[in-house]
Amino acid sequence: MDKRDLEVVIAAGGTAGHINPALALAEELRDRGHHVTFFGQTAKLEGRLVPEAGFELVPVVVSGFDRARPWTLVSSLARMRRAQSQIARRFCASGAPDVAVGFGAYVEMPLLNCCHRMGVPYLLHEQNSVPGLANKALAPHAEEVCISVPAARDAFERERRPARGVVLTGNPVRRSVVAASREAGRAAFGVREGQTMLLVFGGSLGAAHVNEAVCRLKGELLSREGLVVVHSTGADGFDDTVGDLALTPEEQLRWRVMPYISNMGEALAAADLVVSRAGASSIAEIAALAVPSLLVPYPRATADHQTTNARFLTDAGAAALVADDRLDEPVFAETLLGLLDDPARRDEMRAAARGLGGSDAAAALADEVERAARA
Structure with missing residues (x-):
């Protein structure tokens, strides 16, 4: 043959x-x-x-x-x-x-x-x-x-x-993800040089609890000059998230809400920090592009396998982890805002992620x- x-x-x-x-x-x-x-x-x-x-x-x-x-x-x-x-x-x-x-x-x-x-x-x-x-x-x-x-x-x-x-x-990991460049990604999402991009997504089906927790931080996030949020809600969570955020036209320039991101490679390449569930595909793509991340494992995954998935990055120092049952506690806001305010730590996480990608x-x-x- x-x-x-x-x-x-x-x-x-x-x-x-x-x-x-x-x-x-x-x-x-x-x-x-x-x-x-x-x-x-x-x-x-x-x-x-x-x-x-x-x-x-x-x-x-x-x-x-x-x-x-x-x-x-x-x-x-x-x-x-x-x-x-x-x-x-x-x-x-x-x-x-x-x-x-x-x-x-x-x-x-x-x-x-x-x-x-x-x-x-x-x-x-x-x-x-x-x-x-x-x-x-x-x-x-x-x-x-x-x-x-x-x-x-x-x-x-x-x-x-x-x-x-x-x-x-x-x-x-698909080649469109591995080959994505930061320059092309930033152009695709309209993020200017010098701005900080936060990418939020919960996997292809979304994550309602993550959406809600991030929405509660709207004021804190938008108070950070130069921060742009790209937020993929999942199809089922889109309307609720848009309603919860109630973004003004001016705020919409810095907080882009969409049900699904088809060009995930470009989104990851453009991002300075990711908030995500810890599905296997998401972990692999985050690692492939060495993006600093804050992971929130899905709590009802079989045998808590998303937490085990997340350890692949956290054990290497490439990610932080907050359990889903702590999203409503101060630790989530403290961890997320702390990472956004500490570019040196994000640089360390990115360096730790390099070499983990498959x-x-x-x-x-x-x-x-x-x-x-x-x-």
Whole structure:
């Protein structure tokens, strides 16, 4: 088999934390001469991001089940079987792929189960320090599980879900992020030289508690001359945040509110400080561009894995951390305002972040995909 001419299928969906690493891999594989097709849900975020990146998205309809309502397992399994049958018919009609890759979430299960039944090798990529349910269920038949942080290896072992191999590749970051420049980013967001840019975002779905905590500091933040706030609220939090801020036309020049930032690479490159959740994709992108950050891990993440994710930066001195349950306490305002008022400390954090970024993670993961296909 010519390693330069593989048919690769990828399942990734739901959030940017799953989709963006998958797109980073797909871009690397495409550059190596391979053909990549995505499987996902058109109504979710992948329905927009995947076609925008120039890849075909094959529709898959699945749903998870609510453990608080166990009867939903019946409909979930029915949709899973139906999706698996549709994928099998597609492969029988047009040919099976050489290899498949799953990036977590339920959308990967019908694709990878179908591949297993048809003898197509598949790999898993785990972005977080604690594996998700789908990756744990599929790990025993995977050629390899590729992990972003060393802590995930122990997690797979504790779950007694051995794969044939566990490989540390890092978490792929899209080239549009890695290649972004401060100059282009500042031009894109209208931030002048000499101004300080604070970037606030909660991941692709937003973070209501973070939005509220930052809004309460409106007066303190805007009292700092030369500070510009770029605030991505998430689609669901946009109207509430705009209402809470009640910005005047003059204030809107220094506080830009938007539901979602599509050019996140430029936003990060332009920023002097980031306030963010600690999803795996966000951590990888912050590290890739060595941006000082104040991280607020999502408190209901499985096994508190966002706090473990955050330690990747905080242990290196590249970030500060405030727990979500302390957002309403003085410590959040003190930490945020203290970092804004201390450029020397931010310089130290930026220096500490350099070298943590996984700019070669996409290439490392692509190597494993090629290896699995040739096995």
